[in-house]
Amino acid sequence: MSTNKIAVAGATGRLGRHVVDVLTEQGHQVVPMSRATGVDVITGAGLDEALTGVDAIVDVASWHASDQEAAAEFFRTATRNLHEAGRRAGVxxxxxxxxxxxxxxxxxxxxxxxxxxxxxxxxxxxxxxxxAAQFHEFVEQLLDWRQGDCAYVPNLPTQLVAARTVAEELIALAADALTRHPSGTPIPEIAGPRRETMPEAAALLGARRGVKVVGVDDPDMPDAALAAAGAFLPSPHAKLAGPEFHEWLDGQG
Structure with a gap:
């Protein structure tokens, strides 16, 4: 397999750590980009230097709050900076x-x-x-929304996927000779192989931690009705890949 020099924006994040690991295992030259490595995708500091000689960028930088306007501004600014610096570097x-x-x-x-x-x-x-669907790792966050020994988890359908599985698929796209999304085709999706509800998945983890899980309806959640109707479940063209949540949980020790 041919190797590439690939930069990872958001390299220290939940998904970015897996992207870096898989790239390294596959023998690619990895350029981790985060504020910890002196690269800031918002200010642009360090981007030009980091992208010198890079063949491809994997963008998994993310905003960690739910506010739509703030998140949109983060994505707009970071993405423009990555493209402009990448263009200058010949990525x-x-x-x-x-x-x-x-x-x-x-x-x-x-x-x-x-x-x-x-x-x-x-x-x-x-x-x-x-x-991608919600990651297996997201379930742990849900258990933090608890009162005492009881966690209240939204009654939503899901098809959880492992972050490492998503990382592997992103890298396959980055290494693909087809560099641009084909016009008129659906954006590819990846999800886990099993459909379940968030409370069902959370209960598996809760049982290990002594936390009781209660499913609740939350009408104040953005797009709650859409989510309940399955709008955020994978489309028929999605790639489904394991491990399932319970298998992933067993592997966590």
Missing amino acids: GRIVAASIIGADKATGGFIAAQQVHEETHLSGPLPARLLR
Whole structure:
């Protein structure tokens, strides 16, 4: 397999750590980009130096709050900076992670992904996107929303996927000779193989931690009705890949 020099924006994040690991295992030359490595995708500091000689960028930088306007501004600024610095450095392509259902969302963090996607697809670098389901790791966050020994988890359908599985698919896109998303074709999606509800998954983890899980309806959540109707579940063209949540949990020790 041919190897490339690939820069990873958001290299220290939940998904970025897996992208760096898989790239390293596959023998690629990795350029981790984060504020910890002296690269800031918002100010642009360090980008030109980091992207020198890079073949492709994997963009998994993310905003960690739910406010739609703030998230949209983060994605707009970071994406433009990556494209402009990448163009100056002669980078061949950029691949970015998004969320399944981003095109249907009307509010909140998922709706902000529309700005992320549009800015990538209209930028000067050839771009490809991958929409992913919620990660297995997201379930742990849900258990933090608890009162005492009881966690209240939204009654929503899901098809959780491992972050490492998403990382592997992003890298396959980055290494693909097809550098630009084909016109008229759906944006690829990746999700886990099993459909379940968030409370069902959370209960498996809760049982290990002594936390009781109660499923609740949350009408104040952005696009709650859309989510309940399955708008953020994978489309028929999605790639489904394991491990399932319970298998992943068993592997965590």
